[in-house]
Amino acid sequence: MKQLASLYSTLLDACGLLAGFVFVLLALFVSIDVVIRNVGLGNFGWLIEISEYALYGATFIAAPWVLRLGAHVRVDLVVGNVPRRAALALEIVTDLIGLAISLILFWYSLAATIASAESNSLIFKDLVVTEWWLLAVLPASMALLAIEFVVRLVRAVRGRTEAGNDTVLDGL
Amino acid sequence: ETTLRAVSAFADDTTFSVNFQRFIDKVNESGKGVIQINYVGGGGKVMNPFELGNAVKTGVVDIGNLPGAFYTNLLPEADAIKLSRYTIQEERQNGAWAYMNKLHNEKVNAELLARQKDCVPFHIYLNKKIDKPDLTGLKIRVTPIYRAFFAAMGAENIRTAPGEVYTALERGTVDGYGWPTVGVLDLGWHEVTKYRVDPGFYRASVEILMNLDSWKKLSDAERGVINSAVQWLESLCEEDKAIAEKEIARQTEAGIQAITFEGQVADDYLQLAYDSGWKAFLEANTEHGPKLQELLSK
């Protein structure tokens, strides 16, 4: 169990780092594109399309990691100003709602992915991309988010609220 | 009384939405007590335009107003509509519409209800003068609609995000782009455009799709109301041509000069447009491609 938990942590960490790496690659490739175009060596025709998919993929892949860090901003007006027991109860309620949201979206994004795969949908831009490969990121992300909400829930039921530890520091 | 929900892929009251909105008004007027259409709105504020096809397919929206290029993920064959040499009336006669409608039924779960802006073509807009149909050495902003044709003319095809086209034209990142006769002024691109190449090519038409289940549920009386509005909508060709003429005059006023090919040069130019378009289409659509080419070409 402990090994599984640490494996899961490593997976989430890797997702976060991957997202950051994607952003660094975007910076690098767009810069190179500007330079080679301006010296007349052409351009990367596929760069915009890849950038769009990368931005989408990175966001959903790393969203569970961000939840693990408690870095999804929240309004802690109420939670921060009620007695500890009430705060714990609220934490349990919000974790349950979060879990429900993740599960519902998991189910319907899976449905969307399967529907797209069955009808063999292709996206025709510069590249021809199989649509369900892209859509499949959604159920994967939602499944990880659901697991993360369960982890938070267990923690809250055991009497430890994460609200106090959440890094509200991380904004813009 | 049945009420249907309609969405346009283009913002309210813009060139490619106006006639669709008039079509809805027409239905609502003549269909009192029988059938009504609730126009939810148009453009990205209501729905991502590239998701509208899927929304019609699943019945989230009953009627959608969108060009074939916006739902090629569902029906790659929709790309052939731009290559048609026939008017929609002729297509309804010669079996082309029926063939295309069957594909829509099967793959998009939709009835190909109507076509609007049937008489508006695309053009090449440029910032560098050309004197023959040759784009060698020019960087042209493309969408999938134009890619094959511009490549066949030797252009270096460039993809630019819609919001960045203006800047790209302004500083010469691209030397031109493809666009219908109408709409350039809506986008403000006339400020950074010097030439329009005539004649126009292809059809910049917009399709009106209706969810097939919703369509099948309609009674004869309800279909009657819709069909007569469709007939009216598909008869607006002359009006659209007049609007395009006015738009061309406004372009001229804004300083866009025409580069006009005539005679044999113009014929060759158009032939290349259709040949290159069909070539790319046939490569991607081996199953229905040949039949569609036969039905849509003269």
Added chain:
Amino acid sequence: MDWLSALVLMLGLLCALMAIGLPVAFAFLGVNIVGAFVFLGGEAGLTQLARNAMASLTSFTLVPIALFLLMGEILFHSGVAFKAIDAVDRLISRVPGRLSIVSVVGGTIFSSLSGSTIANTAVLGSMLLPNMLKRGYHPTLAMGPIMAAGSIAMLIPPSALAVLLGSLAGISISKLLIAGIIPGLMLSIFFLGYVVIRAGLKPELAPSYEIEAVRGWNRWRPFVIYVLPLFGIFAVVVGSILAGWATPTESAALGCTASAIAAAGYRSLSVKVMIKSMRETAKIAVMILFIIVASVTFSQILAFSGATNGLLGVINSFEATPFMILLAMLVVLLFLGAFMDQVSMIMITLPFFIPLAKLVGIDLLWLGVLMLIVMEISFTTPPFGLLLYVMKGVAPPDITLGQIYAAAAPFIVLELIALAIIVAVPDIATWLPTIMRR
């Protein structure tokens, strides 16, 4: 369902979910699920909702949000920003409120290099605050200028928030970025003026102290080495947009490259620094983008339900003057800003504000700048202000949140004055973009 019930359902549920502490992005997602089921039509609506999540993010115009953040993080974690502020510190001579002045000047300079107010405030706070408190600075003159100068980062380009606002509101991103320069500098001068006057009148609030007398070249040397070259980064980002050579996305990418080159030039770039920068960028960018996913769909469902048009119709029927409508918009934003983050503020109000502004003929660029200033103010308005929490995070434990609120207050007043001035004189915001190369 009539539009009013739809509006109450959507907004009411959103506020309720946010209030009980559900992360903002999930509050939007929760409302979207209910809204999609009710207005888009049951299960088909929910499947469409999932597809919209992909469609709303595959957009090239959102790329600079991540890149502008990356720039700031590279300069922050490589220590280049610290050296720059240290160099400014050497330049300012013995005056009352000296360190407050350093924080405003240093903060303004770093604002032109970073699109992140958090990085800006964290740099200034962790660097200058301990020294200020040790020197007996009053908390107001210690923390106030740091938070105020920190928040300017979102007004002076590069700015991730300006990109977001521009892309969602349909305002030219280049013009909006450029338009923020003069108001940003104006605010910076206001802050300086306040610090100088306040410390001059009551020197005990910011006691002056002996500083090591460094004269001549030695005094200027760090500035020339550690600050001047950094203006090259600003020149790359802003210059490339101003001259019309680069799109905002491209300028953001060039800015990242320039920052990495600068860090490498100071021999401060390492794999460790890059990994730290990557993680911090991912954390904030993903948080913002995830809210965008959820809230773009929220506003689409709101429009789909008829609520947007219904409300606009009512507002229109009042026949209010454009000026009154503008004031109402700013008041609503200030109110929302007390309770929520900047991205959510944009997301909730834009579906109403932009059609309304177009309807009554309010200049969108001007409105955009005013919105940015209100968002800047809301970074430090209690109870929910991100920079207040950042300050709490870097301040010594005995500083209370109450003290931090109090420290921010005078600067909020200054920002409100600046807002009023730009409402009265729109040219302050719109003049610079008009002289951009056509």
